[in-house]
Amino acid sequence: MRPTTVSERLYSYMVENSVPVDEPQRNLIQRTTGVGERSRMQIGTPQGTFFTFLTQTMQARNAIEVGTFTGYSALCIAKGLPVDGHLLTCDVSEEWTSLGRAAWKEAGVDDKIELRLGPALETLRSLPADPVVDLAFIDADKQSYIAYYEELVPRMRPGGVILVDNVFWFGTVVDDRDGEGATMHAFNAHVAADARVEAVILSIGDGLTMVRKRT
Numbered sequence: 413m414r415p416t417t418v419s420e421r422l423y424s425y426m427v428e429n430s431v432p433v434d435e436p437q438r439n440l441i442q443r444t445t446g447v448g449e450r451s452r453m454q455i456g457t458p459q460g461t462f463f464t465f466l467t468q469t470m471q472a473r474n475a476i477e478v479g480t481f482t483g484y485s486a487l488c489i490a491k492g493l494p495v496d497g498h499l500l501t502c503d504v505s506e507e508w509t510s511l512g513r514a515a516w517k518e519a520g521v522d523d524k525i526e527l528r529l530g531p532a533l534e535t536l537r538s539l540p541a542d543p544v545v546d547l548a549f550i551d552a553d554k555q556s557y558i559a560y561y562e563e564l565v566p567r568m569r570p571g572g573v574i575l576v577d578n579v580f581w582f583g584t585v586v587d588d589r590d591g592e593g594a595t596m597h598a599f600n601a602h603v604a605a606d607a608r609v610e611a612v613i614l615s616i617g618d619g620l621t622m623v624r625k626r627t
C-alpha cells in the first residue's frame with residue numbers, strides 16, 4: 413500500500429490527536445518564526461512529539477544532538493529524559509541558540525541540556541569513546557552527515573538509536589542526484605550498507621531515518 417499524502421488538514425488532524433504541544437513549546441515555535449525564512453529548519457510538531465515519546469519509551473538518559481538551531485528538537489528530547497538525564501546539543505550559532513536557552517529555562521529542562529558552540533565534528537571528536545549514548549539526533553550541515561554518523565556509531569550503546577533528519581531532501585535523493593540530493597543519497601547508502609546497525613526510513617517530515625546499533 414502506498415503512503416497517504418499528508419494534506420494541511422490531515423497534518424492538523426495528526427497534531428490535534430497526538431500529545432498536545434505545551435506552552436513553552438508553542439512560545440518557542442512562535443518566537444522562531446521571528447528569524448524569518450530560516451524558521452523552516454525547525455522540526456515539525458509531529459516529529460517533536462515523536463522524539464519526546466521515543467525518548468521516554470527507550471528510557472534514554474544520555475543523548476546527543478547535532479544541530480540545535482533555536483532549540484525545539486532539544487526541548488522535545490529533554491522533555492522525555494529523566495530528571496538526571498543529559499542532552500549534549502551542538503551548534504555554531506550563538507544568536508539562534510540563545511532563543512533555545514530561554515525556552516529550555518521556561519520549560520524547566522535547562523538543567524538537562526548542555527549546549528556546545530563550535531563545529532559539531534570537533535565537539536563529537538572530543539567526547540570519550542565509550543559506548544554510552546542512548547539516543548542521538550543528526551540535523552545539521554548535510555555534507556558532514558557521514559562524518560557525524562561515524563563519530564556517533566561507536567559511542568552508541570548496543571540498542572541505542574540515531575535519528576537522522578531530511579533523508580529525502582525534498583525528494584531529490586531519487587529525482588535529482590545533484591548537490592544536496594546526491595549528498596543525502598550517499599549518506600542513505602552508507603547507512604544501508606553498514607553491518608553494525610539496522611535502519612528504517614520513516615516518511616515523517618522530510619524523511620527521518622532511525623538507526624539502531626546492533627546488540
Ligand SMILES: C[S@@+](CC[C@H](N)C(=O)[O-])C[C@H]1O[C@@H](n2cnc3c(N)ncnc32)[C@H](O)[C@@H]1O
Nearest residue numbers: 453454455479480481485503504531532552553
Ligand atoms: C536544520 S537546523 C537544526 C534544527 C533543529 N534541530 C530544530 O529542530 O530546531 C541546522 C543547524 O545546524 C547548525 N550547523 C550547521 N553547520 C554546523 C556545524 N558545522 N557544526 C554545528 N552546527 C552546525 C546550524 O547553525 C543550524 O542551527
